[in-house]
Amino acid sequence: MWLMLKNDTTSQSQPQIDVGHTASLANLIIPQAMKDNLSDQLDEVLQMVSTIKELETEGIEETHHAVLMTNVWREDEVEVDRVLSQDEALRNAINTYNGYFMVPAVLEN
Amino acid sequence: MTDDLSIVDIRKRLNLGETSVVEVVSRLYDRIDAHEPKLSTMVSSHSRDVVLEKAAQLDRKKTKGALFGIPFTLKESYLTKDLPTTAGSKVLEGFMSPYNATVYQKLIDQDAILIGKTSMDAWGHGASSENTDYKVVLNPHDVTRSAGGSSGGAAAGVTAGLSMFAVGEDTGGSIRNPASWNGVTGLKVTYGRVSRYGCIAYASSFDTVGPIARSAADCALVLETMAGHDSKDATCATHEVEPYSDGLSQSLKGKTIGVIPSLLDSESLDPSVSIAMNDALEVFDDMGVRVKEVDFDLLKYGLALYYLIAPSETSSNLGRYDGVRFGLDRSYFSQESMRRILIGTFALSAGYYDAYYRQAQKVRTLLIDAYKKTLDECDVLLMPVTPTPAPKIGDLINDPMTNMLADYFTVTQNPAGVPSLAFPAKYTTSGLPMGLQLTGRLFSEGLLLNMVHQFQQVTEYHKVRPVMADN
Numbered sequence: 001m002w003l004m005l006k007n008d009t010t011s012q013s014q015p016q017i018d019v020g021h022t023a024s025l026a027n028l029i030i031p032q033a034m035k036d037n038l039s040d041q042l043d044e045v046l047q048m049v050s051t052i053k054e055l056e057t058e059g060i061e062e063t064h065h066a067v068l069m070t071n072v073w074r075e076d077e078v079e080v081d082r083v084l085s086q087d088e089a090l091r092n093a094i095n096t097y098n099g100y101f102m103v104p105a106v107l108e109n
Numbered sequence: 110m111t112d113d114l115s116i117v118d119i120r121k122r123l124n125l126g127e128t129s130v131v132e133v134v135s136r137l138y139d140r141i142d143a144h145e146p147k148l149s150t151m152v153s154s155h156s157r158d159v160v161l162e163k164a165a166q167l168d169r170k171k172t173k174g175a176l177f178g179i180p181f182t183l184k185e186s187y188l189t190k191d192l193p194t195t196a197g198s199k200v201l202e203g204f205m206s207p208y209n210a211t212v213y214q215k216l217i218d219q220d221a222i223l224i225g226k227t228s229m230d231a232w233g234h235g236a237s238s239e240n241t242d243y244k245v246v247l248n249p250h251d252v253t254r255s256a257g258g259s260s261g262g263a264a265a266g267v268t269a270g271l272s273m274f275a276v277g278e279d280t281g282g283s284i285r286n287p288a289s290w291n292g293v294t295g296l297k298v299t300y301g302r303v304s305r306y307g308c309i310a311y312a313s314s315f316d317t318v319g320p321i322a323r324s325a326a327d328c329a330l331v332l333e334t335m336a337g338h339d340s341k342d343a344t345c346a347t348h349e350v351e352p353y354s355d356g357l358s359q360s361l362k363g364k365t366i367g368v369i370p371s372l373l374d375s376e377s378l379d380p381s382v383s384i385a386m387n388d389a390l391e392v393f394d395d396m397g398v399r400v401k402e403v404d405f406d407l408l409k410y411g412l413a414l415y416y417l418i419a420p421s422e423t424s425s426n427l428g429r430y431d432g433v434r435f436g437l438d439r440s441y442f443s444q445e446s447m448r449r450i451l452i453g454t455f456a457l458s459a460g461y462y463d464a465y466y467r468q469a470q471k472v473r474t475l476l477i478d479a480y481k482k483t484l485d486e487c488d489v490l491l492m493p494v495t496p497t498p499a500p501k502i503g504d505l506i507n508d509p510m511t512n513m514l515a516d517y518f519t520v521t522q523n524p525a526g527v528p529s530l531a532f533p534a535k536y537t538t539s540g541l542p543m544g545l546q547l548t549g550r551l552f553s554e555g556l557l558l559n560m561v562h563q564f565q566q567v568t569e570y571h572k573v574r575p576v577m578a579d580n
Contacts, residue, residue: 027428028450042452
């Protein structure tokens with residue numbers, strides 16, 4: 001099985017993952033002690049996964065699901081046996097108030 | 110004595126009245142009491158009294174379900190109303206689900222009995238079950254070694270006789286790897302063959318729900334109950350469920366096994382792998398199966414493809430764990446899980462999406478085509494499951510790259526959606542099990558189970574039980 005490889009991958013330099021920026025996108029707070037170690041490990045992983053760029057994929061469509069299904073509908077009816085009571089829905093939350101989930105403040109004022 | 114019987118045999122004995130569910134469960138709990146404190150296969154479990162009461166109720170039942178009286182475990186990633194579900198992570202410590210996973214409901218509707226929830230790598234992130242915030246499960250064949258992952262507790266429990274079967278979950282080898290390292294049979298099904306409703310998601314387009322048991326025959330019986338369409342899972346296949354048990358004894362004459370010579374070239378492959386492959390091919394040859402060498406060059410990009418798409422999907426799936434509606438906050442993720450979330454977030458982020466995530470999804474199309482072409486040349490592919498037997502505890506978790514490389518042979522089946530059945534095929538000179546896997550076309554579980562069942566009729570590897578000291 002022949003693989004089409006791109007002609008020029010050597011000139012592509014590998015980016016470095018900005019751990020701080022990526023962590024903020026992921027809503028993660030990384031302890032400083034972990035940051036340096038993580039940075040090296042992520043670079044190593046990135047080097048390995050970057051080999052994917054060697055393959056020629058011009059004109060190839062992406063696949064997001066291998067076993068294709070389209071337009072899987074259900075009836076617009078309430079499935080009573082799947083409805084959670086308010087108590088069931090709130091039961092696992094640490095912070096609730098008067099039947100509401102408490103969320104961290106988004107706005108400072 | 111019911112200790113060493115298969116599910117098939119126990120069902121027969123129960124139907125004939127030669128044993129009772131109470132007796133089966135009692136003997137199981139004797140083994141749990143003797144070995145579980147050392148092995149730590151389960152994060153939570155029902156007490157002996159609770160299960161015996163259930164067993165007594167079943168013994169009084171007039172109509173019996175397909176898995177009547179059979180004790181089983183569920184990986185910690187399956188939601189259950191009666192036991193906590195943690196996905197191996199402190200983030201979900203004590204979480205009690207308000208509903209049951211479909212696979213769990215189907216099994217108990219057929220009178221199987223849940224014993225407990227098994228230990229795993231948190232969120233499915235790992236190949237050794239050491240990435241856990243709970244006790245690390247030990248390999249019953251050698252307690253200084255890993256039980257594999259991420260369904261390590263599931264497979265270890267089955268080999269140690271602490272359950273008759275387990276439900277694992279496979280995203281990139283998480284059923285097949287521990288099946289191989291524990292000497293049991295584990296099936297990664299076709300994507301969508303079994304409902305994922307109530308399964309905590311790792312990578313939603315890769316995740317599969319599957320059985321781990323002592324034999325292909327036992328897996329077939331369990332799969333008949335687990336498989337089938339579920340309207341609550343929009344990715345669940347409508348493909349008809351075959352009577353897998355009925356097809357186990359079909360002759361294999363004329364079938365073709367494909368082997369990929371380049372896979373066995375690496376220096377990092379343990380010699381036991383090649384020996385296992387050659388010996389297995391001889392067994393199949395004696396049954397009239399033809400062997401054909403095939404090329405599959407794209408397999409060498411499998412790790413890169415998997416470690417781009419899976420972390421990307423997990424970074425999205427794990428976004429819901431913010432400590433608001435359930436669980437603790439995101440600071441409780443382990444370093445390995447944070448690593449995967451970061452890789453995935455990076456691959457999806459502006460400026461990098463096209464070069465990494467989109468490129469990986471295009472390569473996925475190439476991989477699906479490659480599997481189709483290769484499986485046109487043969488009925489199934491025979492491949493190793495892992496490059497080595499089970500490593501020592503600590504070897505994988507302390508080295509992220511080695512951790513990833515352990516997945517080399519198991520990461521391409523999930524992106525392509527194809528099924529693969531891991532089965533014990535060799536024991537090393539030091540007594541460690543080594544598995545192989547048969548990979549087939551979409552919805553070819555029947556053929557895979559048929560072929561491994563025939564292999565298990567003329568070999569004894571699946572019958573080997575670990576020698577375990579009592580506590």
